[in-house]
Amino acid sequence: MKTLAIDIGGTKFSVAAFDGDRLVRRESRSTDREGGRVWLVPQLDALLEEWKRDMRFDRCGIGFGGPVNFRTQTVWQSTHAGGWEGFPLTRHIADLLGAPVVMDNDANVGALGEFEFGAGKGCSPLFYMTISTGIGGGIVLNGEIVRGADGWAGEIGHHTLAPDGPECLCGSRGCFERMCCGLWLERDYGRSARELMEDPAFVARYVVLLARGLKTCIMVLNPARIVIGGGLSKAGDRLFVPLREELGRQITAWSGARQDVQPAALGDDSVLYGALALTRNT
Secondary structure (H helix, E strand, C coil), X not given: CXXXXXXXXXXXXXXXXXXXXXXXXXXXXXXXXXXHHHHHHHHHHHHHHXXXXXXCCCEEEEEECCCEECCCCEECCXXXXXXXXXXXXXXXXXXXXXXCEEEEEHHHHHHHHHHHHCXXXXXXXXXXXXXXXXXXXXXXXXXXXXXXXXXXXXXHHHCECCCXXXXXXXXXXXXXXXXXXXXXXXXXXXXXXXXXXXXXXXXXHHHHHHHHHHHHHHHHHCCCXXXXXXXXXXXXXXXXXXXXXXXXXXCCCCCCCCCCEEECCCHHHHHHHHHHHHHHHC
């Protein structure tokens, strides 16, 4: 079975080909945030036309960096790139490939990837959070993505951490995403998130906010494990050691909820492997 996996994020999009569970081809390209959908779709189409000449795909899975209406298989919106609202991406790709296509929010898909193949294998409930251009969250319970009554479960990026904080792209203030994601860290501090993670003094301040958001997840969901993916997770022990220590200080003393927080094992490929799993689970 040949599967095409697509990961569309705020700063890059990636495409992978799987033969069974084996990744046999992969390519990533930077996105033009200002160009939005109008720029990206022709780029994606050209790449897929090229790949089609070498391989016939039986199915395709997509992780999209923003809310998705899973029932209608359309993009709900994207705060990081314009022009996607209501766009029937799955139908467009299905027409191009001549194969069935399924799509979900990239955090949901990343959660499924880490549950099936990565650091969350066998952990239920699993909470997956990606910290990259934005912040998203996905929940897997008994091997199934938890989408909630209306498809909005896991949207931890817009949980308010600082009510009087700066305005977020969503229109609210002090959101988890606004305080902690890579896009805003670079804008606020004038240094890349990667550079900031090398500064122990910055990290000590940063993990206070990060732990505050994760505390909500732990107290509400009591996950067996939290897996953090996205670019900031690559900081490794520089981030995760102080984060675990800060969580230990913040979690309510009487709570016996576990505080198991791990970096994504699949690195940049969590969503691609999750897209593979999504095609099998749908």
